[in-house]
Amino acid sequence: MISDIITVIAPVNIAVIKYWGKRDEDLILPLNDSVSATLDTNVMCAKTSVCARQDLIEDEIWLNKEKVPFSNRLQNCLKEIKARAASENSVDPIFLHLKIRACSENNFPTAAGLASSAAGYACFVFALAKLYKVKSDISSIARLGSGSACRSVYGGFVRWHAGSKPDGSDSVATQIADASHWPEMRALILVVGDKKKETSSTGGMAVSVKTSELMRHRVEYCVPQRTELIVDAIKNKDFPKFAEITMKDSNQFHAICLDSYPPFVYMNDISHSIVGLIHKYNEISGKVKVAYTFDAGSNACLYLLEEDVSEVISLIKHVYPPSNSKGFVTGLSYVEDVNSKILKMFQPKDKDLIKYVIYTKVGDGPSEVTDGSHLLNRDGSLIHLM
Amino acid sequence: MISDIITVIAPVNIAVIKYWGKRDEDLILPLNDSVSATLDTNVMCAKTSVCARQDLIEDEIWLNKEKVPFSNRLQNCLKEIKARAASENSVDPIFLHLKIRACSENNFPTAAGLASSAAGYACFVFALAKLYKVKSDISSIARLGSGSACRSVYGGFVRWHAGSKPDGSDSVATQIADASHWPEMRALILVVGDKKKETSSTGGMAVSVKTSELMRHRVEYCVPQRTELIVDAIKNKDFPKFAEITMKDSNQFHAICLDSYPPFVYMNDISHSIVGLIHKYNEISGKVKVAYTFDAGSNACLYLLEEDVSEVISLIKHVYPPSNSKGFVTGLSYVEDVNSKILKMFQPKDKDLIKYVIYTKVGDGPSEVTDGSHLLNRDGSLIHLM
Numbered sequence: 001m002i003s004d005i006i007t008v009i010a011p012v013n014i015a016v017i018k019y020w021g022k023r024d025e026d027l028i029l030p031l032n033d034s035v036s037a038t039l040d041t042n043v044m045c046a047k048t049s050v051c052a053r054q055d056l057i058e059d060e061i062w063l064n065k066e067k068v069p070f071s072n073r074l075q076n077c078l079k080e081i082k083a084r085a086a087s088e089n090s091v092d093p094i095f096l097h098l099k100i101r102a103c104s105e106n107n108f109p110t111a112a113g114l115a116s117s118a119a120g121y122a123c124f125v126f127a128l129a130k131l132y133k134v135k136s137d138i139s140s141i142a143r144l145g146s147g148s149a150c151r152s153v154y155g156g157f158v159r160w161h162a163g164s165k166p167d168g169s170d171s172v173a174t175q176i177a178d179a180s181h182w183p184e185m186r187a188l189i190l191v192v193g194d195k196k197k198e199t200s201s202t203g204g205m206a207v208s209v210k211t212s213e214l215m216r217h218r219v220e221y222c223v224p225q226r227t228e229l230i231v232d233a234i235k236n237k238d239f240p241k242f243a244e245i246t247m248k249d250s251n252q253f254h255a256i257c258l259d260s261y262p263p264f265v266y267m268n269d270i271s272h273s274i275v276g277l278i279h280k281y282n283e284i285s286g287k288v289k290v291a292y293t294f295d296a297g298s299n300a301c302l303y304l305l306e307e308d309v310s311e312v313i314s315l316i317k318h319v320y321p322p323s324n325s326k327g328f329v330t331g332l333s334y335v336e337d338v339n340s341k342i343l344k345m346f347q348p349k350d351k352d353l354i355k356y357v358i359y360t361k362v363g364d365g366p367s368e369v370t371d372g373s374h375l376l377n378r379d380g381s382l383i384h385l386m
Numbered sequence: 387m388i389s390d391i392i393t394v395i396a397p398v399n400i401a402v403i404k405y406w407g408k409r410d411e412d413l414i415l416p417l418n419d420s421v422s423a424t425l426d427t428n429v430m431c432a433k434t435s436v437c438a439r440q441d442l443i444e445d446e447i448w449l450n451k452e453k454v455p456f457s458n459r460l461q462n463c464l465k466e467i468k469a470r471a472a473s474e475n476s477v478d479p480i481f482l483h484l485k486i487r488a489c490s491e492n493n494f495p496t497a498a499g500l501a502s503s504a505a506g507y508a509c510f511v512f513a514l515a516k517l518y519k520v521k522s523d524i525s526s527i528a529r530l531g532s533g534s535a536c537r538s539v540y541g542g543f544v545r546w547h548a549g550s551k552p553d554g555s556d557s558v559a560t561q562i563a564d565a566s567h568w569p570e571m572r573a574l575i576l577v578v579g580d581k582k583k584e585t586s587s588t589g590g591m592a593v594s595v596k597t598s599e600l601m602r603h604r605v606e607y608c609v610p611q612r613t614e615l616i617v618d619a620i621k622n623k624d625f626p627k628f629a630e631i632t633m634k635d636s637n638q639f640h641a642i643c644l645d646s647y648p649p650f651v652y653m654n655d656i657s658h659s660i661v662g663l664i665h666k667y668n669e670i671s672g673k674v675k676v677a678y679t680f681d682a683g684s685n686a687c688l689y690l691l692e693e694d695v696s697e698v699i700s701l702i703k704h705v706y707p708p709s710n711s712k713g714f715v716t717g718l719s720y721v722e723d724v725n726s727k728i729l730k731m732f733q734p735k736d737k738d739l740i741k742y743v744i745y746t747k748v749g750d751g752p753s754e755v756t757d758g759s760h761l762l763n764r765d766g767s768l769i770h771l772m
Contacts, residue, residue, distance in 0.1 A: 213634075214641060217603035244647075248599075251649045255600060255641035261630075262665045263637045269655045279648045 001098060003052040006130045007374045009045040010123035010366035012108070012116075013038045013151045013158065014187065014301045016246040016293060017227050018253040021209045021219065027168040028147045031209070032223040034160045035176070035230055036151045037303070039187055040363030043331040046119035048104040049375035050127040056099035062375075062382060063104050063120070076144045077125050084141070085132035095132075102127070103375040103382055108358070117201075121145030122152030126366040139173035155179045155364035157234045159227070179362045182237050186309050186332075189358040190300040190316065192270045199264040201296045204257060211261040218252060239305055243291030246303060247278075250293040266296050270353045274300045277319055277346070281312070284345060306361075310337035313359065318343045320354040331359035387484060389438040392516045393760045395431040396509035396752035398494070398502075399424045399537045399544065400573065400687045402632040402679060403613050404639040407595045407605065413554040414533045417595070418609040420546045421562070421616055422537045423689070425573055426749030429717040432505035434490040435761035436513040442485035448761075448768060449490050449506070462530045463511050470527070471518035481518075488513070489761040489768055494744070507531030508538030512752040525559035541565045541750035543620045545613070565748045568623050570692045572718075575744040576702065578656045578684040585650040587682045590643060597647040604638055625691055629677030632689060633664075636679040652682050656739045660686045663705055663732070667698070670731060692747075696723035699745065704729045706740040717745035 019034040059070045059078065082096045104123060106116050125142040128134075139160075143150035150171075151158045156178035163170035199207075208215055226245050233241040257264050267275075275292055282288045290312055291303045304312055313329060314337045322328040375383055405420035445456045445464065468482045490510060492502050511528040514520075525546075529536035536557075537544040542564035549556035585593075594601050612631050619627035643650050653661075661678055668674045676698055677689045690698055699715060700723045708714040761769055 213608045214600045214603055214638065214645075217600055222599045248647055251647070252600065252645050255645040258644060259600075259638050259641040261634055261637070263661060265658050272651050275649060 001052075001054040001095070002380065003095070003098070003131060005049055005051050005374045005376050005378060006127050007047065007049040007369040007376075008123055008127045008130060008366055009041050009047045009369055010119050010126055010152050011038045011041045011155070011363055012044045012046075012119045013148065014189075014293060014295065015148065015151070016242070016291075016303070017223060017230055017249050018295075019148055019160065020253050020256060021205050021215060022147070023162070024166075024168065025206070027171075028143050029168045029171050030147055030160065030162045031219045033162050033227045034148070034151070035227060035234075036148070036158050036160075037185065037187070037362045038152060038155045038158060038179070038365060040332075040360045041367070042363070043358060043360035044108050044119070044189075046104060046106050046116070046123040047369070047375060048102060048120075048123040048127045050100055050102040050124075050131055051376055051380055052095065052098040052100045052131060053380050054098055055380075056101060059099050059101075061102040061104065064106065073121075073145050074124070077121065077141055078128060080141045080144060081125065081128040081132055081134055081138070084134045084136060084138075088134060088136065090133035090135065100128075100131070101376065101380055105375060117146040118148040118152045121149035122366055125149070126153065130368055137172060140168065140171060143168070143171060143173075153365060156181060156362060159231065176231055176234050179364050182234065182362065184306045185362045186304050186306050187360050187362070188302040188304065188309075188312065188316070189360070190274060190302065191355045191358070192268065192274075192298040192300070192353070193355070199266070199296070204260070204264055204296060207262070207264070208256050208260040212256050212259040214259045215256055218256060222252060223249075240288040243288045243303065246291040246293050251275075254294060266298060267294050268298045271298045271300060273349065273353075277315075278302070280346070281315060281342070284342060309359070310335050311340045311342065313357070314338050314340055315343060315346065316354065316357060319346050319349055321348050321351050322354070322356075323351050327356065329357045329359055332361060334359060387438075387440040387481070388766065389481070389484070389517060391435055391437045391760045391762050391764060392513050393433065393435040393755040393762075394509055394513045394516060394752055395427050395433045395755055396505050396512055396538050397424045397427045397541070397749055398430045398432075398505045399534065400575075400679060400681065401534065401537070402628070402677075402689070403609060403616055403635050404681075405534055405546065406639050406642060407591050407601060408533070409548075410552075410554065411592070413557075414529050415554045415557050416533055416546065416548045417605045419548050419613045420534070420537070421613060421620075422534070422544050422546075423571065423573070423748045424538060424541045424544060424565070424751060426718075426746045427753070428749070429744060429746035430494050430505070430575075432490060432492050432502070432509040433755070433761060434488060434506075434509040434513045436486055436488040436510075436517055437762055437766055438481060438484040438486045438517060439766050440484055441766075442487060445485050445487075447488040447490065450492060459507075459531050460510070463507065463527055464514060466527045466530060467511065467514040467518055467520055467524070470520045470522060470524075474520060474522065476519035476521065486514075486517070487762065487766055491761060503532040504534040504538045507535035508752055511535070512539065516754055523558060526554065526557060529554070529557060529559075539751060542567060542748060545617065562617055562620050565750050568620065568748065571748045572690050572692050572695050573746050573748070574688040574690065574695075574698065574702070575746070576660060576686040576688065576706075577741045577744070578654065578660075578686065578739070579741075585652070585682070590646070590650055590682060593648070593650070594642050594646040598642050598645040600645045601642055604642060608638060609635075626674040629674045629689065632677040632679050640680060652684060653680050654684045657684045657686060659735065659739075663701075664688065666732070667701060667728070670728060695745070696721050697726045697728065699743065700724050700726055701729060701732065702740065702743060705732050705735055707734050707737050708740070708742075709737050713742065715743045715745055718747065720745060
């Protein structure tokens, strides 16, 4: 008994209200709501092929061409999808007894604060949902893999509701608005370092919950207010408001990391110089045109509107000059604006402080790949290991 | 009519519970209590000579050999000291009508987060108190110059009480214990940068008070608890407790800076690497032997006990090797411990990340200089300008 090969892609999401701190470690239930934008899978995505086969003696997974242990988190996702399939009666029960083989890849650096685990688990769970023909909301299952993965299950702007039930059944993601609602929204990812971070998100947030005296105030007062405000800003397409809340919430998340004991930092001197650049640019521009946000790593994600992309990319190249301009900006196409008067108001810094820039936009949720570009052969063997 | 030349020295103090945020900008009244240790004037001090002369048409001051405007803050201190002298009937009232000339120097870098203004204003006010024979507590007058200057008016361990009166009369410093109470206490100042900081303390704390949503929680809940705990730790000479609170409060102060909008940072990558080093050293040592604390700058101040100084200085030289070892550590004398097994557990970093180290200890408050080494000649002219 051998299933078809199912192949899907899933997007990265970058939070504007940050998830930091769990109320339940096993069920991955957060202390607060979070909000993110889902980014275009044409630029950055995870891709997963999966099949179920009678000849497998255990569940197997390859990640970026390496076989890795089929972790508890992967098992939890698989178990819950199968339970859902059983309750939906979506496949022959015998089919649920077969072991699976999965193969997953990201087209961007893993674990450098680029939300790779969110895309990866969303992809894995979405592939399983296709394999087992599950029709209901799978965000709470993706959440079991990596909290923020639940937000990558939908496109556009997404809210992950913390929920309050002990079993986590109300800790799900919902779409605030789809990608077509605010088509001008763009994102620039400034890759500062692509080495693996020192403090994992999981480890860091556990330390924060246990030790940061400021954490509770953030969770109880700051985030609930900000979440309502940013949802309104998204619905009203109020960019300055959206940007201000995004920047404040990023800063507060990193403040909580510093208030933890022992403290840990994800932003470095280059990250902070980007923060300074954006504030100065907004001030000179006379309005808030760009927002920065930093996840658990030194890379910046800038949100901005399409009309400002040319100037901002030119500004970044001016202030952080690359040794080799070719390939410095990848992703969507753009036109440079090297004659902008604003560039003259900024001094260039040392070369190569920013390694490369990914230019992308808000996009749709996961989708099945129908062009046959699987990561597994029809016989279940791995394409990349052939 | 010409007064004698009065010359005094005053110490630096480094806070372990940080002062950050004013409830009154003009009277320099803080939002929370703070606690500091006063450092030995034999190693670091401000020195001020002052005289009153009939032939002066305005009050004058030279700071580090440059004539600077006699600012509002200086005027406020002078006015209050004169008012106090009048109420104490300590000098002939005619004498209070003379203008003064002051000359002040620091033997360490100004405004690089090394508490230079605290020592400077404490010195200026203490000199005036001697000139006008004021006997009562002058900490509230030093406070009018620079908030933390009030703590440099006493030696040993000092608490600045925030007070609650609108006129600030209860916002004074008191001594928790004198320098002889805990004679083993030592301090190492690691000078990372000696350039002037980008965000002044005054400017930064105003932004924090106005914008940081976490600030109020710090002021209302965290600091009051910590202050009581660290006063007890000082009284009981409980170093691990003293050190833990010191580190947590430093981190929280910098977290508040990051939570401000726009955010600002004083610590840089080198500062954070020192934080990492101290936590690792304490962990390997099996007990908390060293505490770090950072003011509004990138320099670290380490508190530790005399018995650990040799090993810690050797560790710093090992991890942050200087190009030129000579003069790298100034201040008190010490013996190196280059054979400590612990050094092998740390990788050296790039050279010259730390510029120099000042080794000092907890010391006494301001005192009058009696060896005749004035900064002004008997005729009122400046010694260094001759």
